[in-house]
Amino acid sequence: MKTRCLLVDDEPLALKVLENHIESISQLEIVSSCANALAAMEVLKQHQPIDLMFLDIQMPKLIGTSFLKTLRNPPKVIFTTAYKEYAVEAFDLDAIDYLLKPVTLERLMKAVNKITMETMPIIQEEQKILEQEGFAYFRSERKMIKVKYDDILFIESMKDYVKVARTGDKPLLVKQSISSLENMLPANQFVRIHRSFIVSIPKITAFTNHDIEIGGIEIPIGRLYSRHIERLQKQ
Numbered sequence: 001m002k003t004r005c006l007l008v009d010d011e012p013l014a015l016k017v018l019e020n021h022i023e024s025i026s027q028l029e030i031v032s033s034c035a036n037a038l039a040a041m042e043v044l045k046q047h048q049p050i051d052l053m054f055l056d057i058q059m060p061k062l063i064g065t066s067f068l069k070t071l072r073n074p075p076k077v078i079f080t081t082a083y084k085e086y087a088v089e090a091f092d093l094d095a096i097d098y099l100l101k102p103v104t105l106e107r108l109m110k111a112v113n114k115i116t117m118e119t120m121p122i123i124q125e126e127q128k129i130l131e132q133e134g135f136a137y138f139r140s141e142r143k144m145i146k147v148k149y150d151d152i153l154f155i156e157s158m159k160d161y162v163k164v165a166r167t168g169d170k171p172l173l174v175k176q177s178i179s180s181l182e183n184m185l186p187a188n189q190f191v192r193i194h195r196s197f198i199v200s201i202p203k204i205t206a207f208t209n210h211d212i213e214i215g216g217i218e219i220p221i222g223r224l225y226s227r228h229i230e231r232l233q234k235q
Contacts, residue, residue: 002029003115004049008040008064009033009056009080014101018054018080021105025112028052036060037067050075052115057081057090068093069224076179078111091159092195094179136184138164140172147172149189153203153214155181157196167203194222 005028009015015033022028031047034040036059044050053075057064065086068074079090082101090098097111137144153165157178164172174181182192192198197219199212206213211220 003027003051003112004029004031004047006031006040006043006047006050006053006075007033008035008037008053008059008067010035010059011056014056014080014103018103018108021103021108022054024105025109028112037062037064040067041070044071044075052076052078052096052112054078054080057083057086065089065093076115094157094177094195096177138172138174139176140174145172149186149200150202152190152200154200154217154219155190155198193225194220195224196222 005022007015007018007022007030009018012035015035019030019033022030031050032043034043038061040053040055055064055068055077057079058081059067064079064081068077077093077095078097078099079086079095080099080101080103084100087098096114099107099111134150135146135148137146139145147164147166151167151169153167155178156163156165158173160175162174162176162178162181164174166172178192178196178198182190182198185198189201190198191201193212199214199219203214204212205215207221209221209226211218213219
């Protein structure tokens with residue numbers, strides 16, 4: 001299946017360059033191109049699924065980073081911008097990559113390949129079976145490691161990697177974004193409480209409106225994820 005893309009940029013020339021590059025990459029499909037965040041919001045509502053969004057930052061009315069923060073279930077994002085100073089914020093938002101204009105085809109292909117690196121080499125039907133059996137595979141230290149869901153305490157984002165904290169074993173360091181893991185793990189057992197943390201619901205020993213405790217470790221609840229407390233109260 002092709003990766004369905006949305007392009008958002010208020011510069012017509014930059015948008016055209018991006019379109020030309022993407023059309024030369026067979027695994028990508030352009031669903032729509034927009035000049036601002038408000039138009040992009042409408043596309044996201046009407047054309048599902050959108051797998052990948054190429055997002056400019058400096059745009060009228062609403063800048064790209066602020067727009068991304070408004071989305072509850074955003075697609076994967078590659079920022080395209082002429083400004084270096086937003087890079088830290090962009091990666092804090094789990095961006096796949098941060099491309100400086102003018103974007104070259106070589107640099108774009110490198111960014112797109114990161115998405116492939118994040119995808120576990122297990123087909124969807126096999127992954128469904130793994131979910132039913134209560135475990136998943138993580139790529140770490142050049143091998144695929146089987147981890148039972150019941151053994152996972154929490155997952156912490158660490159820039160380009162995530163740390164999978166486990167019961168009775170050393171943590172795994174996995175080159176994968178926390179957002180991709182959030183989509184992979186069963187929602188009835190795991191909940192994201194912070195841009196940097198996913199926790200195992202059965203392993204929670206106490207919680208307040210501000211933090212969660214697992215095995216004596218206090219993990220903060222992010223402001224944007226505070227609504228998940230209501231879900232925990234119903235468990």
